[in-house]
Amino acid sequence: MDKPLALPIQKIITESERVKTYVFDYDFPGEPGQFVMCWIPGFDEKPFGIIKKEGKGFRISVAAVGDSTKAMHMMEEGDLLGFRGPYGSVFVLPEKGKQIAMVAGGYGMVPLSYLAQEARKKEYKVHLFIGARNKQELLFKEWMEEIGVLVHASTDDGSEGYKGFNTDLFKSNAEKESYDKVYTVGPEIMELKIAQICWEKNIPFEVSLERYMKCGFGICGQCSVDPTGWRMCVEGPVIDGEKLKKIEEFGKYHRTASGKVEKYPWVK
Amino acid sequence: MANLSVSLAGISLQNPTILASGIMGVSASSLKFVEEHGAGAVTMKSIGPTDRTGHKNPTVYSWGEGITNAVGLSNPGAEEGAAHLEEMKKILHIPVIASCFADTVDNIAKVAEKLLEKEPLALELNLSCPNTEDDFGCMFAMDPRVTERAVTLVKKTSGKTKIFVKLSPDASNIVTVAKAAEAAGADGITAINTLSGLIIDIHTKRPILKNTFGGLSGPAIRPVGVRAVYNLYEAVKIPIIGTGGINTGEDAIEYIMAGATAVGIGSGVYYRGIDVFGKVTEEMENFMDQNGYKSLEEMRGIAHKC
Secondary structure (H helix, E strand, O other): OOEEEEEEEOOEEEOOOEEEEEEEEEEEOOOOOOEEEEEOOOOOEEEOEOOOOOOOOOEEEEEEEHHHHHHHOOOOOOOOEEEEEOOOOOOOOOOOEEEEEEEEEEEHHHHHHHHHHHHHHHOOOOEEEEEOHHHHOOHEEEEEEEOEEEEEEEOOOOOEEOOOOOOHHHHHHHOOOOOEEEEEEHHHHHHHHHHHHHHHHOOOEEEOOOOOOOOOOOOOOEEEOOOOOOEOOOOOOEEEEEEEEOOOOOOOOEOOOOOEEEOOOOOO | OOOOOEEEEEEOOOEEEEOOOOOOOOOHHHHHHHHHHOOEEEEEOOOOEEOOOOOOOOOOOOOOOOOOEEEOOOOOHHHHHHHHHHHHHHHOOOEEEEEEEOOHHHHHHHHHHHHOOOOOOOEEOOOOOOOOHHOOOOHHHOHHHHHHHHHHHHHOOOOOEEEEEEEEOOOOHHHHHHHHHHHHOOEEEEEEEEEEEEEEEEEOOOOOOOEEEEEEHHHHHHHHHHHHHHHHHHHOOOOOOEEOOOOOOHHHHHHHHHHOOOOEOOOHHHHHHHHHHHHHHHHHHHHHHHHHOOOHOOOOOOOOOO
16 A cells, blocks of 8 residues: 555554554554554654554554654544555564564664564563663553563663663673574664674674655665665665675664765764 | 667667666665666766755655655755765766756756766756746746757756756647757757646545645556657657656557657656566567567657558
8 A cells, every 4th residue: 555544543542751652443464573654644754663462453653753743742533644555574583493582772662562572472482672761761661571571671860670771781681591583673873782792692683774764665765775775665674684784884874865974973 | 589779879778778867866876776677777866956855755655556756856965966976887887877957047057067077978957857846936848948048058068978858748848848958959858757746635635745746657647758759759859768657568668669769767666676677678578579679779669650
């Protein structure tokens, strides 16, 4: 489906001060890792990871960070949002082995929560390293605990769990546990650290790489990465750790809406 | 085996499929990816005088029979655009066609000059983007005199680089505009750009595109493109790149029979995937083998002889 399908918001759940979840009573296709383009009429259209939970329907969770997402937070049940998709590549669970880890920074928890749910249904042992600024922003922690995920929380202010980065928590944990595969979604600096640990320890992993998108279905070229030219809306956003080695811009720079190259602040 | 190689205004192409401007052309890597999937040549995304983010999303979607877009000419500006072009020339083995646009005739000449410093084999003047009326006024390709002035100015500094002019089907008489471009020294015509259109979502009661209006492309516009090429073939001597709704080898052959020398593919990347170039080339070969054509030359403009 590539033309926006207008759907009424069935239910709005307030997750935290910054995050709301929007539930739609429509059996939209889509697997963990994939995304939809969500049209906020009059404002913008943005990619969001999808979650499916309990039977029919789907949901997206949205943090109010910019004009359009703030506008979404003003919407009410019954208001219309437009959806097209699903787009992009999917997370793949390992065929052999039974213990996996997920490292989620901030809203990276959205696609990973859907994957964690599917992994638990298939009885994988799931360790989740979730990092947020404070206790209130640890998204879906209770839900994850309810379905039997082993949650290792970390917060910047120490209001819950480990005080510091979830990457450090993961690193020390990976010394004692053996993981068949690791999945990471979050700020690119966090993903880079996890990738480096996994490469070093030879652990298979997948990362969801975010790039600015216009069409979402592979023609505008806006989300193509260097030097492979892979489109993060078609060949990505989920990229396998071995393939990721070929994406030289990973952790270094991205392209803005104009196509200009913009280096990340941590790159000297 | 049929021979699909072609000489386009003196530029040798291994096959006649050319990636149309605005598709996948943001970076050198992206165009390299297109080359790997069989294109005969690629066109970079149009470069303007300064950095532009373009319109807000929604900028592109498919409406079933075609695609509607109003990206709004996002580009990194002439300086960085020229650097991108240099990188494209360095890593690609197939011809790279540069592309530019601007708000005034003088400015398009300036952007062209910047890109021409990198000595591309060809430069396409995008005089016909339909999505920027608000800030750019009427598109140049509506008016034969403005088109002629733009081509004349650019030709002053173009040197060995071939100048192609991309025309709009929305012009009241595309043939008159093409003749003006030819008279001013254009080396080729690209026909057609997208058609201006509007699609409204009846549930939210709003135009879907943020820009309200957008350019239509895809299979729905192919008869419009074929007609334009057919008319232009009788009116100008310079080669024509037939563009608009080409998804298959048969579609491409239709354009060749109308008189196109090469074919542009844009929306086809959506309909058949990135390997559309390889697929179209193979299908053209099969058709030619089955029907006893040995070269594209034998088919070019054949529909005019009936």
